[in-house]
Amino acid sequence: MLPTIMNYIINPLALIIPILLAVALLTLLERKIIAYMQLRKGPNIVGPYGLLQPIADGLKLFVKEPILPSTSSQILFILSPMLALTLALTLWAPLPLPSPAADLNLNILFILALSSLTVYSLLGSGWASNSKYALIGALRAVAQTISYEVTLGLLLLCIIILSGGFNLETFNVTQENMWLILPSWPLAAMWYVSTLAETNRSPFDLTEGESELVSGFNVEYAGGPFALFFLAEYANILLMNTLSVILFLGSSNTLFSPELMTTNLMTKTALLSILFLWVRASYPRFRYDQLMHLTWKSFLPLTLAMVIWHLALPIALTGLPPQL
């Protein structure tokens, strides 16, 4: 009985609750960092250094009246934010930190498949809102997300060929000698930009382009459901960064102190997330056709060539990874 409760209830909660805490503090971190980059201070009144600001924000959002528009498709309207947060949290289960909460042999495939499902929540929220701004925002978001998913999948395939299997734990072994970013830095660069686009993050944040679409696909959402979308977006940011670290900036898996590896991994994740925020403070938004041009005409041909490259060279130089 006790092992069951431990495994099935406490373990997931022990992963999910710190993630939600991290997401809340990431929102504060974002505001502080962007503020300091703009030579002003971020929130610093609510708690010491503004540390209680996320709690105040969360409380405000949940006390606000949620709107269920009369012309919307109500079930879809309610289900979309739930789907978004469900997927954002579920994707953390197979990540090896260094030992995953749910150990799957085909980790990356699971993550790739589930992250493609987040498109549904975008589409559902836009469609169900029955408002022009929401629908256009949602369609643009969906088109952007799925376009970048193509290059995401192909890039993953390249480094998976180098690493030998779809299991993320093999990436730790692969990177024992050096980080995978060194041999495949073009892939890492394209991967980083693609994750920026996947999470609808500046400079690819047309879907929430405030000057154009008010709030894009979540214009009709207020209060609690908006909080869910917000949490899902930031959880996705942290997830993508953790995945980037596991894939490209591997951590040393020392047998006697797995906590050291977790610390190592999460420090790198924090640095990459700060880079996300830095990029947000630095670059203006992409125009939509420039965004599509980037993925279909710049990244995709290069990525297709990279797949042939990464398939041919290990075979030609007998550098294929050992198979599990």
Added chain:
Amino acid sequence: MNLIIAFMLMTTLIPMALMLISFWLPMMTPDYESLSPYECGLDPLGSARLPFSIRFFLVPILFLLFDLEIALLLPLPWSSQLPLANHTFFWASTILILLTLGLFYEWQQGGLEWAE
């Protein structure tokens, strides 16, 4: 019931609980204006869902083709370990070259123009 299902159950219960809180905790005073769809304060002109730009349909179709290509290329980490790796390489390159030709044709014909 295995671990990933248990995890997904937990991650489904938490958003459900949050939605329930968000709909039951606040004081609801719905009125006609606040429940109408947003259009900068005016009444909505025309249907929100039509007309619909066909570009937004063509881009997912393109994505579908390339995703199927990725699905065809997924066995590569295992198939590159086969005793005759040049066969693997030959067939994988065939798939990729065919798709590159398709992409090139699409580009030529303007299908990616403001593939917006």
